[in-house]
Amino acid sequence: MPHITPRELKPTYDVIVVGSGAAGGQSAYTLTMEGASVLMLEAGRNYDPVKETPMFQTNGMAPLRAVETPDKPQGFHDATVGGGVALPGEPYVNASDDPEQRFLWWRPRMLGGRTNHWGRNSYRNGPYDFKSFSRDGLAVDWPISYEDLAPYYDKVEMLIGVFGANHGLENTPDSPPGVLLPPPKPRIGEMLAQRRAQGLGIRIIPMPRAVLSQRLDHERLPAKLHPGNAKAQRILAADMQARAACFWATFCPRGCAIRANYQSTTVHLPPALATGNLDLLTNAMVREITLTPTGRASGVVFIDKTTGEEHRATGRAVVLAGGSLESVRLLLNSKSARFPAGLGNTNGLLGRYIMDSVGSVLTGQIPLLESLPPHNEDGAGGAHVYAPWWLYKEQKAGKLDFPRAYHIEFVSGKRMPSLGTGSGLDSLTNGSYGRQFKTDVRRYYGSFITFSGRGEMIPNEKSFCEIDPALKDRWGIPVLRIHWQRTEYEYRQVAHMQKTFAEMITAMGGTPRQTPDLTGHKAILPGGQVKHEVGGARMGAEARTSVTNAWGQIWDVPNVVVADGAGFCTSADKNPTLTILALAWRAADHLLEELRKGNA
Amino acid sequence: MTPISHDRLSRREALKWMLTAMATTALLDVSRLGADEESLAPLPSGGYGLDPDLTKVYNPGDLWPLTMTPKERRAATALCETIIPADGQSPSAADVGVPQFIDEWISAPYPAQVTDRALVIEGLAWLDAEAQRRFTADYADLVHLQKVQICDGICYIPKAKPDYKRAAQFFRRFRDLTAGGFYTTPQGTKDLEYIGNVPLVSFEGPPLALIQKLGLA
Numbered sequence: 001m002p003h004i005t006p007r008e009l010k011p012t013y014d015v016i017v018v019g020s021g022a023a024g025g026q027s028a029y030t031l032t033m034e035g036a037s038v039l040m041l042e043a044g045r046n047y048d049p050v051k052e053t054p055m056f057q058t059n060g061m062a063p064l065r066a067v068e069t070p071d072k073p074q075g076f077h078d079a080t081v082g083g084g085v086a087l088p089g090e091p092y093v094n095a096s097d098d099p100e101q102r103f104l105w106w107r108p109r110m111l112g113g114r115t116n117h118w119g120r121n122s123y124r125n126g127p128y129d130f131k132s133f134s135r136d137g138l139a140v141d142w143p144i145s146y147e148d149l150a151p152y153y154d155k156v157e158m159l160i161g162v163f164g165a166n167h168g169l170e171n172t173p174d175s176p177p178g179v180l181l182p183p184p185k186p187r188i189g190e191m192l193a194q195r196r197a198q199g200l201g202i203r204i205i206p207m208p209r210a211v212l213s214q215r216l217d218h219e220r221l222p223a224k225l226h227p228g229n230a231k232a233q234r235i236l237a238a239d240m241q242a243r244a245a246c247f248w249a250t251f252c253p254r255g256c257a258i259r260a261n262y263q264s265t266t267v268h269l270p271p272a273l274a275t276g277n278l279d280l281l282t283n284a285m286v287r288e289i290t291l292t293p294t295g296r297a298s299g300v301v302f303i304d305k306t307t308g309e310e311h312r313a314t315g316r317a318v319v320l321a322g323g324s325l326e327s328v329r330l331l332l333n334s335k336s337a338r339f340p341a342g343l344g345n346t347n348g349l350l351g352r353y354i355m356d357s358v359g360s361v362l363t364g365q366i367p368l369l370e371s372l373p374p375h376n377e378d379g380a381g382g383a384h385v386y387a388p389w390w391l392y393k394e395q396k397a398g399k400l401d402f403p404r405a406y407h408i409e410f411v412s413g414k415r416m417p418s419l420g421t422g423s424g425l426d427s428l429t430n431g432s433y434g435r436q437f438k439t440d441v442r443r444y445y446g447s448f449i450t451f452s453g454r455g456e457m458i459p460n461e462k463s464f465c466e467i468d469p470a471l472k473d474r475w476g477i478p479v480l481r482i483h484w485q486r487t488e489y490e491y492r493q494v495a496h497m498q499k500t501f502a503e504m505i506t507a508m509g510g511t512p513r514q515t516p517d518l519t520g521h522k523a524i525l526p527g528g529q530v531k532h533e534v535g536g537a538r539m540g541a542e543a544r545t546s547v548t549n550a551w552g553q554i555w556d557v558p559n560v561v562v563a564d565g566a567g568f569c570t571s572a573d574k575n576p577t578l579t580i581l582a583l584a585w586r587a588a589d590h591l592l593e594e595l596r597k598g599n600a
Numbered sequence: 601m602t603p604i605s606h607d608r609l610s611r612r613e614a615l616k617w618m619l620t621a622m623a624t625t626a627l628l629d630v631s632r633l634g635a636d637e638e639s640l641a642p643l644p645s646g647g648y649g650l651d652p653d654l655t656k657v658y659n660p661g662d663l664w665p666l667t668m669t670p671k672e673r674r675a676a677t678a679l680c681e682t683i684i685p686a687d688g689q690s691p692s693a694a695d696v697g698v699p700q701f702i703d704e705w706i707s708a709p710y711p712a713q714v715t716d717r718a719l720v721i722e723g724l725a726w727l728d729a730e731a732q733r734r735f736t737a738d739y740a741d742l743v744h745l746q747k748v749q750i751c752d753g754i755c756y757i758p759k760a761k762p763d764y765k766r767a768a769q770f771f772r773r774f775r776d777l778t779a780g781g782f783y784t785t786p787q788g789t790k791d792l793e794y795i796g797n798v799p800l801v802s803f804e805g806p807p808l809a810l811i812q813k814l815g816l817a
Contacts, residue, residue, distance in 0.1 A: 045651070054654040057657070058789070061656075063652075063662075064704065065784045066784075076652070076654065084650060185804065192816060249797055254654075374795050375810070376800065378803075414794055415796075416789075418784065421783040423776040433751060433755050434682060438791070442791070
């Protein structure tokens, strides 16, 4: 059984992977399929989505009608177990209690990490997103280009299964033929938005999402993903046949018991375990990376959370994939005589330039969507369409007062009734109650549309994290102190979102439910709330200005690889998961090469 | 405020601060009905924790004791009935366990629910007091027309008289809880003709007639 206890640790491994989410899952998958022996350490508990996912539970079956609470901040049926912002015994510190400088650090603590609950929205970064400094002079360029990563986006999309469509739009890359699965039809509210937004110059197109709109082609894809590797092809073909196609019900963030969407626990870990090359240890909180006398990484020290005992594991290389800020914390806590400021921090850049997507929402009520005939609008457990950024040319020409892109996601339709159903209608109904109220709820149910922006934040000097000099968690590990500030770039972007959302609602013949915030300061979501935190150990072309090289290797200690979002130089407006997966696959390929050469 | 003095920040303080931050985010925008939280009965501490069984079916009272007094429950049941009565399409909110849900809600140990507890308990007491003042009977014992006379004065905050604004805030919150409680029951869900949450072989999108009706064909 590859799920092991600390007593069953092998004397040494080729690679120790810290974390089991997108980056950890992809790293372990790529490494084990190519024959490396891997130990995966996960700070949370074991989790079995096949047995534990609430697939058809209604909100009425949950405590408090399944609303979010401090114990389940994403709602009761969200896949996350043991995670959140307020973790017992695992504090962090905000450097300021100014609400605008607050950072909500959401930490999953479970096998598969946040891939169990994410929205499955799977965007490729575009060519501009890797070279934005060259375009507008802000932040830095990545040491890689879109062309470097494109083959890995292809491979990831074929492995995990992504539906979508190609449109040839600016900085919104197409996928090669035969890679994407067909997108589902749009819902009626999505169609209405699509039509009416045209007049505003906004294109609404199928959203790429990691959901199997049909089963993966197990005869064609394994050979493309693992050429010349018969064992890997056989394992992957068998596993692809064990994944069902979407049955168009239940909300993706609950996870998926039939394995129809991507989560590390349903897509990466089963084949990785089938290779026999993966040992998996849960409830293992890694405290620090250990060094050999010559200054190379020798392994890690971790705490078995079930006993509180400390253990050591040894490997030829260590891959960090515990989530951007958690990876930074581990590096900062890996202090030694050789690296007194933490591993990879010789230039003082470790922990710098952390980012989260810029977010804001606005809801509208649309009379055209009232009292529609009943039909099933569940669909693929999330959005079917979105609007990619449409003003690159105007931005380039200096016509906007903020420098970077955002895209628009939205929710509409008659979704499964929740505590919010029938709520807050009084401004539409003059406060009706009784029989009239029941008639009103029937009329308005499904007539709302909520627009949500996801924008690029410019990394700045005032958003960084460091080790708190005093506070430790229950395992005795020093905790992070987070400094967080937005700049006018972000506030102006949010103001533009709010204005645009109001225009879209008006174009649909509707009325915004709130006053659009044209300052951006009120509507901007708090830092961390979007849970797209990236940066802190950025990659770069030279050691002076970055923490890792273009393959995620720490400059000072190249057998430590940062595989997660910590390596991002800039955040792009695109949600980061697909890019994390592609970068992790690329880093693992490079690490395999280094292992073969004897460099690690 | 100045930055938290990290050398004096204890683990307990850090946790407390984060919980406060969380609560601020989760809190619904509800003004108080002048309730004094100190006067309310203390709640049991502890919710369902970070790792509850997600596949189980839970009923009010399973996780924490329900705390409404019989008098409060009686008023709550009557008000649920006023807000969502039975009609040709579905039963009343009171018939499908919504008062029990509201009791679960106001008895819960989480910050947003604790805030609502103050509003709801004070509001239910006000409702009976108002009924006694005007009709010398508890709200539950009034005839429909008398109930309507009270509710018409508090059903819409902008139209409520100054002395009734706080009662109107209570009514708004109680109506939202009643609606959310009702439409998440099987009977309420059926009332809305929600027909999802069933596995399908394919997703066909909206019916063609609807697409044509909205001019989107």
